[in-house]
Amino acid sequence: MALTIQSAQNIFSNTQVPSQIPATIALFDQLSVDDQLAYLWFAYTEMGKTITPAAPGAARLQLAESLLNQIKQMSAEEQTRVMRDIASRADSPISRSYGFFSVNTKLAFWYELGELMKQGVVAPIPTGYQMSPGVQLVLEATKKLDPGQQITVLRNTVVNMGFDTSDLGPSSYPKAVEEPAFTRTAPPVSSVKIDGITEPAVLGYIEAMNADNFDQAISLFTPDGALQPPFQKPIVGHEAIAKYMREEAQGLNMMPQKGICENLSDGSKQLKITGVVQTPWFGVTVGMNIAWRFLINPEGKIFFVAIDMLASPEELLNLRRV
Numbered sequence: 001m002a003l004t005i006q007s008a009q010n011i012f013s014n015t016q017v018p019s020q021i022p023a024t025i026a027l028f029d030q031l032s033v034d035d036q037l038a039y040l041w042f043a044y045t046e047m048g049k050t051i052t053p054a055a056p057g058a059a060r061l062q063l064a065e066s067l068l069n070q071i072k073q074m075s076a077e078e079q080t081r082v083m084r085d086i087a088s089r090a091d092s093p094i095s096r097s098y099g100f101f102s103v104n105t106k107l108a109f110w111y112e113l114g115e116l117m118k119q120g121v122v123a124p125i126p127t128g129y130q131m132s133p134g135v136q137l138v139l140e141a142t143k144k145l146d147p148g149q150q151i152t153v154l155r156n157t158v159v160n161m162g163f164d165t166s167d168l169g170p171s172s173y174p175k176a177v178e179e180p181a182f183t184r185t186a187p188p189v190s191s192v193k194i195d196g197i198t199e200p201a202v203l204g205y206i207e208a209m210n211a212d213n214f215d216q217a218i219s220l221f222t223p224d225g226a227l228q229p230p231f232q233k234p235i236v237g238h239e240a241i242a243k244y245m246r247e248e249a250q251g252l253n254m255m256p257q258k259g260i261c262e263n264l265s266d267g268s269k270q271l272k273i274t275g276v277v278q279t280p281w282f283g284v285t286v287g288m289n290i291a292w293r294f295l296i297n298p299e300g301k302i303f304f305v306a307i308d309m310l311a312s313p314e315e316l317l318n319l320r321r322v
């Protein structure tokens with residue numbers, strides 16, 4: 001039987017126990033735009049008492065510079081309007097430019113705005129703003145998450161902002177820009193050991209990713225292979241996966257701990273591995289508990305890998321299939 005992405009998505013389906021991350025984002029989505037901006041400000045400053053992201057490098061900030069300069073020169077009212085436009089995905093010039101930013105450039109843009117807000121150069125919250133009870137509710141829900149989940153909520157809200165440029169068509173795309181590299185927070189791990197796992201494609205994948213060697217990682221996939229990031233649809237084919245990795249997988253420290261491997265009747269194998277991932281934004285201070293679910297074809301190539309955020313640390317030990 002030919003492998004299909006749809007059937008691959010269902011391996012170890014008990015991994016996807018309901019996560020509080022989409023639930024929290026759903027609450028956030030119901031807030032008015034001013035409440036959303038206020039929530040992000042309170043959540044970010046509250047979080048900043050224990051963890052703060054690393055400052056994005058100069059090369060990264062340069063990509064957002066023209067937008068930031070425009071905003072700095074605006075009146076407080078105009079600044080508020082721009083932030084409302086971006087947060088509500090309005091079709092305005094600035095919200096369009098933001099919509100074309102890569103994930104990490106979006107984060108860098110807000111990082112810098114946050115700094116400017118702390119310095120009083122940019123207005124944090126609209127004047128006369130009255131907090132609705134909903135904000136408190138989402139803040140309470142956020143407090144219950146572990147730090148890895150909290151930064152995922154912040155990241156995903158920022159990613160969803162800006163005018164949705166996916167429908168505009170290639171002719172409107174700005175020239176592709178080189179993604180600046182992240183500095184690694186730890187030296188690359190040269191030999192990977194995972195309790196219960198000897199599959200070369202999996203060990204090779206982790207080793208290549210920990211060295212930002214994406215060409216090497218992609219050579220382990222079948223040409224029609226797919227990678228499914230947390231809460232996203234599968235990304236299919238070498239070219240699309242390579243683009244994704246350059247934009248979003250740089251500088252990650254992957255620390256798989258243990259796993260199981262099961263042989264299927266057609267000669268393929270399914271594996272589930274749990275462990276911790278660190279993002280270069282927070283370095284070693286925040287770990288995200290995740291699972292990788294691999295489907296390896298009979299020739300030893302990766303046909304599918306899904307990355308799932310675990311609902312709780314207990315899920316690190318949940319390697320049973322049913």
Ligand code: 45D
Binds near residue numbers: 155248
């Ligand atoms: O609106 O094997 C203000 C893959 C107020 C690849 C603000 C992976 C106003 C394959 C405070 C200014 C990548 C899938 C906003 C593995 C306002 C693979 C600012 C997994 C917005 C393992 C807010 C990787 C700010 C994973 C500045 C799971 C927020 C990576 C900043 C996860 C938030 C990475 C930041 C995560 C969040 C990174 C910097 C969750 C970064 C999160």
